[in-house]
Amino acid sequence: MSKRVSKVGWIIMAALLCVSLAILPACGGGGAIPYKNPGVFVQQTIGRIDSLDPCYCYDTASGEQIYYMYEGLLGYNGTSTDTFVGLMATDYYWVNSTSLRFNIRPGVRFSNGDNMTVADVEYSFERAMVEDPDYGPVWMFYFPLLDTYGSRNSTGNITITSAEIDHAVEVVNSTCIEFNFVRPFPATTWYQIVCGSWGSIVDKAYCVAHGDWPGSWGNWTLYNNPAQTNLVLQSRAMGTGPWALDTWTPPGEIKLVKNDYYWNAGVHAVPFDRVLTQFVDSWPSRKLALLAGDCDIAYCPRTNIADLAGVADVNAVSGLPELTIDSFYFNQNITSTTTYAGSKTLDGNGISLDFFSDINVRKGFTYAFDWATYIAQAMQGEATQRGSPFVYGLPYFNPAANMYSKNLTLAKYYLEHSAWGNLTAIGFKFTLIYNTGNLVRKTACEILANNLFAISPNFQVAVLAKDWSSTMSLIRGRTWVMFQIGWLPDYADPDNYAVPYMHSQGTFSGPASFNNATVDALIAEGAISTNTTRRQEIYYALQQAWYDQLPGIILAQPLGRRFFTKYISGFEFNPTTCGQPGNLYYMSKSES
Amino acid sequence: MEDLVRIRDLTVRFHTYEGVVYAIDDLDLDIRQGETLGIVGETGSGKTMTALAILRLIPYPGRIESGSIVFFDKGLRSELELLKLSEDKMRSIRGCKISMVFQEPGSALNPVYTIGDQISEVYLLHQRQELGRQAKRRIDSLLGNGGTLAASIKRPFWRWQSRLYNKIAEGSNPLEPRILSHIPLFRRLLWRLKDEAGLLTVSMLKDVEIPDPDRVAGRYPHELSGGMKQRAVIAMALACSPELLIADEPTTSLDVTIQAQMLELFRRIKADRGASVLFITHNLGVAAEVCDRVAVMYAGRLCEVAGVEEIFLHPMHPYTKALLEAVPMPGKELQTIPGALADAFNPPPGCRFHPRCPSAMPTCQHERPKLKEVAKDHMVACYLY
Amino acid sequence: MELRSYIIRRVLLLIPVLIGVTLFIFGITMLFPPAQRATLYVTNMRQLSDLPAIIQKYGLDKPFFVQYGTWLNQVLHGNLGWSRAISMPVAQAIPHLLPATLELAIFAVPLIVLVGIFLGTKAATHKDKPLDHGTRVVAILGWSLPSFWLGLVLMMIFYGYFSGLLPPGRLGVQMDILVDSAAFIRYTHINTIDAILNLNGPVLLDALRHLILPVMTLSVINMAFIMRLMRSSMLESLGKGYILTARAKGLAEKVVVNKHARRNALIPVITVSGYLFAGLASGAVITETIFSFKGIGWWAWQAAVMLDIPSVLAFALFTATLFVVINLLVDILYTRVDPRVRLGGAVQ
Numbered sequence A: 001m002s003k004r005v006s007k008v009g010w011i012i013m014a015a016l017l018c019v020s021l022a023i024l025p026a027c028g029g030g031g032a033i034p035y036k037n038p039g040v041f042v043q044q045t046i047g048r049i050d051s052l053d054p055c056y057c058y059d060t061a062s063g064e065q066i067y068y069m070y071e072g073l074l075g076y077n078g079t080s081t082d083t084f085v086g087l088m089a090t091d092y093y094w095v096n097s098t099s100l101r102f103n104i105r106p107g108v109r110f111s112n113g114d115n116m117t118v119a120d121v122e123y124s125f126e127r128a129m130v131e132d133p134d135y136g137p138v139w140m141f142y143f144p145l146l147d148t149y150g151s152r153n154s155t156g157n158i159t160i161t162s163a164e165i166d167h168a169v170e171v172v173n174s175t176c177i178e179f180n181f182v183r184p185f186p187a188t189t190w191y192q193i194v195c196g197s198w199g200s201i202v203d204k205a206y207c208v209a210h211g212d213w214p215g216s217w218g219n220w221t222l223y224n225n226p227a228q229t230n231l232v233l234q235s236r237a238m239g240t241g242p243w244a245l246d247t248w249t250p251p252g253e254i255k256l257v258k259n260d261y262y263w264n265a266g267v268h269a270v271p272f273d274r275v276l277t278q279f280v281d282s283w284p285s286r287k288l289a290l291l292a293g294d295c296d297i298a299y300c301p302r303t304n305i306a307d308l309a310g311v312a313d314v315n316a317v318s319g320l321p322e323l324t325i326d327s328f329y330f331n332q333n334i335t336s337t338t339t340y341a342g343s344k345t346l347d348g349n350g351i352s353l354d355f356f357s358d359i360n361v362r363k364g365f366t367y368a369f370d371w372a373t374y375i376a377q378a379m380q381g382e383a384t385q386r387g388s389p390f391v392y393g394l395p396y397f398n399p400a401a402n403m404y405s406k407n408l409t410l411a412k413y414y415l416e417h418s419a420w421g422n423l424t425a426i427g428f429k430f431t432l433i434y435n436t437g438n439l440v441r442k443t444a445c446e447i448l449a450n451n452l453f454a455i456s457p458n459f460q461v462a463v464l465a466k467d468w469s470s471t472m473s474l475i476r477g478r479t480w481v482m483f484q485i486g487w488l489p490d491y492a493d494p495d496n497y498a499v500p501y502m503h504s505q506g507t508f509s510g511p512a513s514f515n516n517a518t519v520d521a522l523i524a525e526g527a528i529s530t531n532t533t534r535r536q537e538i539y540y541a542l543q544q545a546w547y548d549q550l551p552g553i554i555l556a557q558p559l560g561r562r563f564f565t566k567y568i569s570g571f572e573f574n575p576t577t578c579g580q581p582g583n584l585y586y587m588s589k590s591e592s
Numbered sequence B: 001m002e003d004l005v006r007i008r009d010l011t012v013r014f015h016t017y018e019g020v021v022y023a024i025d026d027l028d029l030d031i032r033q034g035e036t037l038g039i040v041g042e043t044g045s046g047k048t049m050t051a052l053a054i055l056r057l058i059p060y061p062g063r064i065e066s067g068s069i070v071f072f073d074k075g076l077r078s079e080l081e082l083l084k085l086s087e088d089k090m091r092s093i094r095g096c097k098i099s100m101v102f103q104e105p106g107s108a109l110n111p112v113y114t115i116g117d118q119i120s121e122v123y124l125l126h127q128r129q130e131l132g133r134q135a136k137r138r139i140d141s142l143l144g145n146g147g148t149l150a151a152s153i154k155r156p157f158w159r160w161q162s163r164l165y166n167k168i169a170e171g172s173n174p175l176e177p178r179i180l181s182h183i184p185l186f187r188r189l190l191w192r193l194k195d196e197a198g199l200l201t202v203s204m205l206k207d208v209e210i211p212d213p214d215r216v217a218g219r220y221p222h223e224l225s226g227g228m229k230q231r232a233v234i235a236m237a238l239a240c241s242p243e244l245l246i247a248d249e250p251t252t253s254l255d256v257t258i259q260a261q262m263l264e265l266f267r268r269i270k271a272d273r274g275a276s277v278l279f280i281t282h283n284l285g286v287a288a289e290v291c292d293r294v295a296v297m298y299a300g301r302l303c304e305v306a307g308v309e310e311i312f313l314h315p316m317h318p319y320t321k322a323l324l325e326a327v328p329m330p331g332k333e334l335q336t337i338p339g340a341l342a343d344a345f346n347p348p349p350g351c352r353f354h355p356r357c358p359s360a361m362p363t364c365q366h367e368r369p370k371l372k373e374v375a376k377d378h379m380v381a382c383y384l385y
Numbered sequence C: 001m002e003l004r005s006y007i008i009r010r011v012l013l014l015i016p017v018l019i020g021v022t023l024f025i026f027g028i029t030m031l032f033p034p035a036q037r038a039t040l041y042v043t044n045m046r047q048l049s050d051l052p053a054i055i056q057k058y059g060l061d062k063p064f065f066v067q068y069g070t071w072l073n074q075v076l077h078g079n080l081g082w083s084r085a086i087s088m089p090v091a092q093a094i095p096h097l098l099p100a101t102l103e104l105a106i107f108a109v110p111l112i113v114l115v116g117i118f119l120g121t122k123a124a125t126h127k128d129k130p131l132d133h134g135t136r137v138v139a140i141l142g143w144s145l146p147s148f149w150l151g152l153v154l155m156m157i158f159y160g161y162f163s164g165l166l167p168p169g170r171l172g173v174q175m176d177i178l179v180d181s182a183a184f185i186r187y188t189h190i191n192t193i194d195a196i197l198n199l200n201g202p203v204l205l206d207a208l209r210h211l212i213l214p215v216m217t218l219s220v221i222n223m224a225f226i227m228r229l230m231r232s233s234m235l236e237s238l239g240k241g242y243i244l245t246a247r248a249k250g251l252a253e254k255v256v257v258n259k260h261a262r263r264n265a266l267i268p269v270i271t272v273s274g275y276l277f278a279g280l281a282s283g284a285v286i287t288e289t290i291f292s293f294k295g296i297g298w299w300a301w302q303a304a305v306m307l308d309i310p311s312v313l314a315f316a317l318f319t320a321t322l323f324v325v326i327n328l329l330v331d332i333l334y335t336r337v338d339p340r341v342r343l344g345g346a347v348q
């Protein structure tokens, strides 16, 4: 009896499934998108905000909100990454090779009505350096100003003095502030640094009233390295930006409200009364919200872009070169505890731990990669191949830099002529790791593994997924063999790419044991050179060095895309700006 | 003597997945006014089903297939064909004119309601008008006396209440109290009905010789002994002074001393109230003690009906004889009836007893023996007579 | 047993339960190597080189009991730690997230229980009839449909096909702005209750509109069990002697079923409903995620994915306490429904 009924149940379920499958394609996309919420900009995206404190925030989701609420001395000029406009500063000039002055814009007010003064500017930078939270962004100030990477040594003891901080940022007079560098520093790089969210100007009176560092040197060390719980601006904000914080209800959303005192409103009115950012994890939900007009922009993962292709009333902007790059890194000195290198000897069942220290092996592998397939399949066509980590959009990018391309004959040649002998005869075996869920990286691994196998069936590469938290620790532990990683820059200067990718102590090149004295010297010089011609030479040379030395296989620079409703206009792409909409101030929303 | 209930050609079957169970087959039986009729028979012979058929409470998947049950309603002075009554009418008979006491006092009472509540329920159901009258009388006496301030404030409320209870007393389901009784909070306004029912309950409990009836009324079933519970069940069945009381093995699950008290109670009730009792038992000794007449059932059919002395002294049907032989007696070797009980799914054709009957003859295997009056007031269904 | 001493005993019992649960969870997290646990503190790739320092700073490589002891000591000093998953102190995270979860539970549990009891009763009284088969089909559907699938389909129909009709989230943009304005007082952060307390109809309607789909998803999935349980419990009760007694009294079938049978049949359903409430009040991960109704469940899931150990432990403390308290309430409720039950004892 019950058997019969459950059969009926299954039949009904199957029928429901069929019906719903028939309905689903018709869902959404049919009608026009209604115009909703005038005066409110609603964004739906993924991720979460970690902190609203400019001296702590080091992730893009938080940075985006800080950009809406705060302004720094300078901002990027439109879509440019190396020209600037004055925000809190009206103009700036070098007094000598190590002193830079900014004239402060008069008449600027914080969203509570407080006047913004030179004292606030000085306080903002000194506060950042005083607090300097662990693993935060403040090293970017310390390096050019005091030639150190932070206020503490590796054991956590404070190694700088209050006088040093005090001297680094000085008030000249009531309209002028001065930065004193320890040695000449590339001007553009410093401008880029102060454009970051960490360069935001905060309201001194407001901070002090809420228990922040009082601006005096008596017991400033008490304020050093605060826990996140104690950050005064963790969930508060008081800036001079076009919008002010209304409510932040983690993890769901953050609501901003127009800053009635915005300094430029007379020239260009603040376009939205409210700015809402909603964190919605599921793509179908974001998509439907966009189609229902409940949000004005929805973050669409690359794998889902076909969902919105050609949908009426959706305004798609694509082909936006992002300042990031994915690459395979070769580990030239694998830790002996590894479990990914097979037998750990080059006997056909594994690889030796120094396998990749031979340039011919690296070249052979590189020739075995297929960029065309990768870009078409993994990146849905939205990427451009690059020859080195120095991507398009950075100063000193060499458009004519040498690049590899797929060539299995050459690959075979180099692998047959490796320092370890004829590898097609010996054979090798190891495991490639990618982080779970990242299908783009998975495809890249498979392309490489398949092409190597096509060269010789003795080349056996397995592909394995590992969750993100364990892949991070694997990199540090050097147990990986080849690893894919991406890099989001702090600022758009090639030095910010050169160090992690090529310096012997770099974030990636370090654990990979890539070590080249000439490269290190070039990087050190480029970091502080103020001569733009010299810098161009250096970074062109580093791009060639990548081609010659091959620390890893550079894959492709992704092209981003945005999906707005048709009611939004004025979007301009600047790759250095955090967040999807970018510079909201010049955008607008209207029904026509 | 007049018949109170006349059962003719009653057939009850259970349509189960395994097959059809012939629980009662063409049964004819009369219950007379004021008598105690015993039904005896082995387990599964259809005693309980006969009783339930009278109340039309045959459980699913059983069904009364055919037949007629005529009940002579003394109040209405008319004969009612129970099997043709509407369900509503039938409900007004159950628990009021015909009531039943079940085998297991332990499970016959709902564990989550007090004894008092469960008995009051019967009054509230069947004697609503009477309760209404009582309540009105009580309010009217309140209205009549006293000139205190409190009383004069409450007077308009009492007047309304008096009118309300009067409506109930007049019967025919008036609208106002009906609405009230469906609204959770307002239902309380009818508390006087409950109160009156409670009073009747206590006096009923006293009637069945329950000590301290006030206290017992507030007790839950699990707080009482088996004998007390059975008394409470009997009180519930007698609450509305039924014309027919059906008692389905009321003493089986009780120990012997309590059994004796219970039988005494039944005898007294009958004497006091003049009700008829249908007394179901498989204990012949018990039947001999309380019954005026005894009907013997086997496999859904009646074998023999006769006065109690007649049947014990002159049993005729071979099954009755066998039953009497099987009664344990001092100094006598215990006899059992040979063979197994008839299969309910596939009852033997002809006389159902023939596979076990020592006197069976060829016709017994094909033809069903009819119930015949072979002596005065003595009916037997057997080819021997 | 006296009610007060019973409650005290149960609450005291909570202490070993909480220690046991957190020890267990702590033990599980210790299976991950220190470097992996350290990545919790990393928000930027550049911090990769800081992993050893993080391990050092937070003592992630210390022995198990030392680390547990450190945590326990903090908790005893009222510090539950920082929840990375939601970027606020753990002690604030739970009250911050509970309203959303509670709002779902407050609507879903009565719906599930009442409709489940109603349908279960109907199925029992109509045993083997079409209505019984119908509820059985509903039960099978509820049991076998994955909730993420059901949720998505519901959303695609009622948000996509009927464009914007029943949106995900907790409130629409306009109402969301309104409730955070000074004109609206957040008493409980449960939108529907706050709307009623503020006598604000539009907010109430909007909140209800957002509740329909998640509550429906939760209900369909969870109702099946209550319904089947009620059906079998009701069938058992309907077979009891007192039902026949009630019928023989002349009571109408409706009264027999609703008064005499149901109250007895409710007893097992009360237990399950209690656990259902505890389960939903500690979060419905999938429903919360699909409908952007982020609450405790979302948080616990996110914390587990991020290896956010303080959050996971706090969640365990919360859930265990909730279950013990609900259990206590269920026990007390039992004594109300069934006079045979005594606190601390079984049915007599």
Ligand SMILES: Nc1ncnc2c1ncn2[C@@H]1O[C@H](COP(=O)(O)OP(=O)(O)OP(=O)(O)O)[C@@H](O)[C@H]1O
Residues within 6 Å of the ligand: B014, B016, B021, B022, B023, B041, B042, B043, B044, B045, B046, B047, B048, B049, B050, B059, B060, B061, B062, B282, B344
């Ligand atoms: N629910 C049921 N389903 C199927 N058959 C049933 C059901 N209830 C009773 N019967 C059948 O009806 C027949 C008569 O049963 P009944 O209960 O009347 O016997 P009884 O004489 O009262 O026996 P006992 O002394 O055990 O009470 C039995 O054969 C039994 O198998």
Ligand code: SF4
Residues within 6 Å of the ligand: B317, B318, B319, B351, B352, B353, B354, B355, B357, B358, B359, B360, B361, B364, B369, B381, B382, B383, B384
């Ligand atoms: S009819 Fe035949 S079988 Fe039946 S009891 Fe009489 S003699 Fe026996």
Ligand SMILES: [Mg+2]
Residues within 6 Å of the ligand: B047, B048, B049, B248
């Ligand atoms: Mg019986």
